[in-house]
Amino acid sequence: xxxxxxxxxxxxxxxxxxxxxxxxxxxxxxxxxxxxxxxxxxxxxxxxxxxxxxxxxxxxxxxxxxxxxxxxxxxxxxxxxxxxxxxxxxxxxxxxxxxxxxxxxxxxxxxxxxxxxxxxxxxxxxxxxxxxxxxxxxxxxxxxxxxxxxxxxxxxxxxxxxxxxxxxxxxxxxxxxxxxxxxxxxxxxxxxxxxxxxxxxxxxxxxxxxxxxxxxxxxxxxxxxxxxxxxxxxxxxxxxxxxxxxxxxxxxxxxxxxxxxxxxxxxxxxxxxxxxxxxxxxxxxxxxxxxxxxxxxxxxxxxxxxxxxxxxxxxxxxxxxxxxxxxx
Ligand code: G3H
Ligand code: 13P
Ligand code: NA
Ligand code: ZN
Numbered sequence: 368x369x370x371x372x373x374x375x376x377x378x379x380x381x382x383x384x385x386x387x388x389x390x391x392x393x394x395x396x397x398x399x400x401x402x403x404x405x406x407x408x409x410x411x412x413x414x415x416x417x418x419x420x421x422x423x424x425x426x427x428x429x430x431x432x433x434x435x436x437x438x439x440x441x442x443x444x445x446x447x448x449x450x451x452x453x454x455x456x457x458x459x460x461x462x463x464x465x466x467x468x469x470x471x472x473x474x475x476x477x478x479x480x481x482x483x484x485x486x487x488x489x490x491x492x493x494x495x496x497x498x499x500x501x502x503x504x505x506x507x508x509x510x511x512x513x514x515x516x517x518x519x520x521x522x523x524x525x526x527x528x529x530x531x532x533x534x535x536x537x538x539x540x541x542x543x544x545x546x547x548x549x550x551x552x553x554x555x556x557x558x559x560x561x562x563x564x565x566x567x568x569x570x571x572x573x574x575x576x577x578x579x580x581x582x583x584x585x586x587x588x589x590x591x592x593x594x595x596x597x598x599x600x601x602x603x604x605x606x607x608x609x610x611x612x613x614x615x616x617x618x619x620x621x622x623x624x625x626x627x628x629x630x631x632x633x634x635x636x637x638x639x640x641x642x643x644x645x646x647x648x649x650x651x652x653x654x655x656x657x658x659x660x661x662x663x664x665x666x667x668x669x670x671x672x673x674x675x676x677x678x679x680x681x682x683x684x685x686x687x688x689x690x691x692x693x694x695x
């Protein structure tokens with residue numbers, strides 16, 4: 368059944384678990400997410416980015432999610448629009464039947480230039496007014512996502528601020544968060560706490576203090592009823608990095624957010640955990656390996672099934688680690 372982000376995350380807060388929000392672009396990702404949820408009895412958040420709409424087309428994307436709800440009617444599914452760059456984008460998603468939208472007013476409409484606080488408040492407030500009238504939830508964002516180690520937003524293909532960010536921009540201010548929530552009425556808030564989008568988050572193996580856990584606690588204490596969202600939460604699995612490179616790929620050395628750190632964040636109020644890169648890496652690694660090991664094959668279903676299986680294992684591991692399992 369289709370549920371809103373507010374309904375799902377209120378339940379998660381009550382029971383102290385987190386929910387991975389996986390990006391979806393195609394059938395294989397959708398099946399991996401749903402089969403993993405079915406096997407672990409987990410509620411689901413699937414999110415569609417602007418890039419996903421461009422790749423699959425809005426009608427296909429919409430029907431992909433609706434098909435999942437039809438095939439697994441017993442699993443609660445939140446259909447979320449990731450990183451809306453304007454109220455108009457969010458309005459179209461509401462019209463398409465999404466149960467939740469993100470208005471990312473931390474950046475201007477180009478999705479690159481950091482926007483003023485007043486701009487962020489204004490566009491987010493307008494989206495909340497429109498969405499709540501339709502029973503749709505809203506996620507806002509405050510602060511600029513970027514690595515505390517590198518000062519870079521990290522995303523190489525279009526989402527996130529450009530250029531170097533200074534330390535004050537990289538951590539969401541708790542007082543500003545309280546004011547933002549009061550002025551906008553958002554259901555969930557994406558906060559900047561040291562993560563960045565994409566595969567290249569950290570250049571060295573994380574030492575166990577990669578996230579600003581103290582900052583999470585401070586923000587949660589100020590806005591306890593608003594659900595905290597952590598973008599850029601891929602763990603960048605070293606085993607998949609190795610498989611990609613062993614079978615002809617060329618990814619550089621890089622590290623992501625350890626699952627244990629995310630679990631620590633969940634203990635302190637993080638409820639929605641955005642993951643895209645990990646499934647991309649598992650999928651690409653599995654396809655490279657499958658094609659290399661079966662050189663006579665030309666049936667795409669064979670290597671795509673391998674990709675689905677690899678993604679499904681990551682989804683299951685996250686549902687279990689975040690405590691989502693058993694709550695469908
Ligand atoms: O927020 C970024 C997500 O990883 C989506 O990426 O815009 O390439 O689909 P995308
Ligand atoms: P990753 O690039 O770490 O998977 O983050 C995805 C994300 O935050 C989507 O909004
Ligand atoms: Na952002
Ligand atoms: Zn994001």
